[in-house]
Every structure is written in C-alpha cells, then in structure tokens.
Amino acid sequence: MTQDLSILRLVLNASVVVQLVMLLLVVVSMASWAAIFRKLFALKRVKLLNDTFEREFWSGTSLNDLFAAAAQNARDSGPLERIFASGMREYQKLRERHILDASTLMDGARRAMRASYQRELDVVEANLSFLASVGSVSPYLGLFGTVWGIMHAFTGLASMQTVTLATVAPGIAEALVATAIGLFAAIPAVVAYNRFAHDIDRIAIRLETFIEEFSNILQRNVSAQSASGH
Numbered sequence: 001m002t003q004d005l006s007i008l009r010l011v012l013n014a015s016v017v018v019q020l021v022m023l024l025l026v027v028v029s030m031a032s033w034a035a036i037f038r039k040l041f042a043l044k045r046v047k048l049l050n051d052t053f054e055r056e057f058w059s060g061t062s063l064n065d066l067f068a069a070a071a072q073n074a075r076d077s078g079p080l081e082r083i084f085a086s087g088m089r090e091y092q093k094l095r096e097r098h099i100l101d102a103s104t105l106m107d108g109a110r111r112a113m114r115a116s117y118q119r120e121l122d123v124v125e126a127n128l129s130f131l132a133s134v135g136s137v138s139p140y141l142g143l144f145g146t147v148w149g150i151m152h153a154f155t156g157l158a159s160m161q162t163v164t165l166a167t168v169a170p171g172i173a174e175a176l177v178a179t180a181i182g183l184f185a186a187i188p189a190v191v192a193y194n195r196f197a198h199d200i201d202r203i204a205i206r207l208e209t210f211i212e213e214f215s216n217i218l219q220r221n222v223s224a225q226s227a228s229g230h
Contacts, residue, residue, distance in 0.1 A: 015152045021145030021178050025138060029185035032134045035127045036192045043199050046124060049078025050206065063088060063217075079120035079203070080210055086116035087211075091218060102222045109218055113211045120207065124200055128193065135190035142182020149175025 057066060057080075070077055070085040077085070090112035094105050150172060 015149060015174075018145045018149040018152070018175060018178055021141055021148070022181050025141055025145075025178070025181045025185050028134055028138060028141075029181070029188075032131060032185060032189045032192075035130055036188065039127055039131075039192070039196055043124070043196065043203070046078055046203060049076075050080040050203070053078055053081040053084070054210070057084070063221075067092075079124070079207060082120065083113050083116045083207060083211065084214060087113040087214060087218070100225075102219070105222055106215065106219055110211070110215055113214070117207055117211060121200075121204060124203060128196060128200070131189045131193040131196070135186050135193055138182045138186035138189070139179075140182070142179040142185075145178025145182070146175045149178060 056069075067085060067088045070081050070088075074082075074085070087109040091105060091109040094108050099105060152175075
C-alpha cells in the first residue's frame with residue numbers, strides 16, 4: 001500500500017511543534033519578500049531622483065534657483081537634492097550673519113551636508129538588517145524543526161516490533177520539510193541583502209562624491225566673492 005508523501009500531506013501529518021516552526025517560517029518568508037519588493041522600488045526611486053537632480057545641477061542652472069526648487073519640492077526630492085539643500089541653506093545662513101571667513105563658511109556647509117548624508121543613509125538602509133536576520137536565522141529555525149520532527153518520529157517508532165524504511169520515511173520526510181522551508185525563506189533574503197548592500201554602497205559613494213564636488217563649487221564662489229570685496 002503506497003503512502004501519500006506529498007508536501008501538503010507531510011505538513012498536515014507533522015507534529016504540532018514542527019507545524020508551528022513551518023508556519024513561523026512561512027510568515028517570515030512573506031515578510032521578507034514584502035521587504036525585498038519595498039526596498040527594490042525604493043532604491044529605484046532614489047536612483048531616478050538622484051539622476052534627475054544631477055542632470056539639473058550640471059545643466060548650468062544657478063545655485064539659487066536650484067535651492068528655491070529644492071525648498072518647494074522638499075517632500076518629493078531625492079537624497080542628492082536634500083543634501084544640496086542642507087548645504088546651501090547653511091551657507092546662506094552664515095552669509096546672512098555677515099560671516100565672510102572662507103573656512104567658516106565651508107566648514108558649516110560641509111557639516112550640514114554630512115549630517116544630511118547620514119540621515120539619508122539611515123533611510124536608505126532601513127529594513128536591510130531584517131533581511132540579514134532572516135537570511136541567518138531561518139536555516140536554524142528549519143533545522144530546529146527538522147531535529148524536533150526526527151526526535152518525534154523515532155519516539156513513535158520505539159513501540160514498534162519491526163521497523164522498516166516504509167515506517168521511518170514519512171516521519172523523516174515530514175521533519176525535512178521544515179529545513180526546506182527554512183532554506184526557501186533564507187536564500188532570497190541573503191541574495192537580496194547582498195544586492196541591496198552593493199546598491200547602497202554605490203549610492204553612498206555617489207552622495208559623497210557630490211558633497212566634494214559641491215564643496216569645490218562653493219569654495220570657488222567664496223574665493224570669487226572675497227576677491228571682489230563683497
């Protein structure tokens with residue numbers, strides 16, 4: 001007489017503890033996929049907004065016009081534009097206070113952009129630690145379910161006089177399903193984490209490069225204004 005060893009039947013026949021482990025892993029996997037898609041769309045939006053602002057920045061538009069546009073579109077602006085706005089805002093505040101020392105102006109603008117840079121990175125890196133946790137913990141949860149299931153299966157076999165492969169296989173198969181689900185939850189999370197970490201590193205390098213480039217532009221403006229006596 002053949003036994004039904006389909007995945008659904010194995011899950012239904014598993015012990016309560018193993019079923020709870022499987023349910024937890026399924027919930028974690030669903031939350032992981034939701035986080036993956038949210039992060040994927042968020043990073044694409046960040047890249048699009050950064051590209052749009054960078055084209056505008058290097059198109060020859062004046063800094064004052066760019067700053068005015070950034071102030072009006074604060075909610076819809078990207079990290080690059082917000083960093084620019086924070087540096088420009090601090091620069092103008094110091095100018096309004098009649099601070100003409102070049103080093104003071106540049107230090108203030110740089111500090112403001114660095115603080116904005118850290119805030120932007122915190123936002124971009126949100127939920128990344130969750131994916132790392134899913135990738136590292138899920139296999140162990142699955143392994144726990146497997147060990148528990150095998151213990152449960154062998155406990156049930158202890159009372160039998162004759163033990164054959166047909167009697168051992170279903171219990172072991174039920175337990176191994178937990179490991180399979182754990183790997184199913186962990187592998188996409190690990191792959192997505194590595195991909196997103198790489199993308200975020202590239203975004204961070206791009207933001208740092210822009211801070212240096214914008215600082216050079218401000219430095220030239222300060223030097224030109226100092227030379228003209230204004």
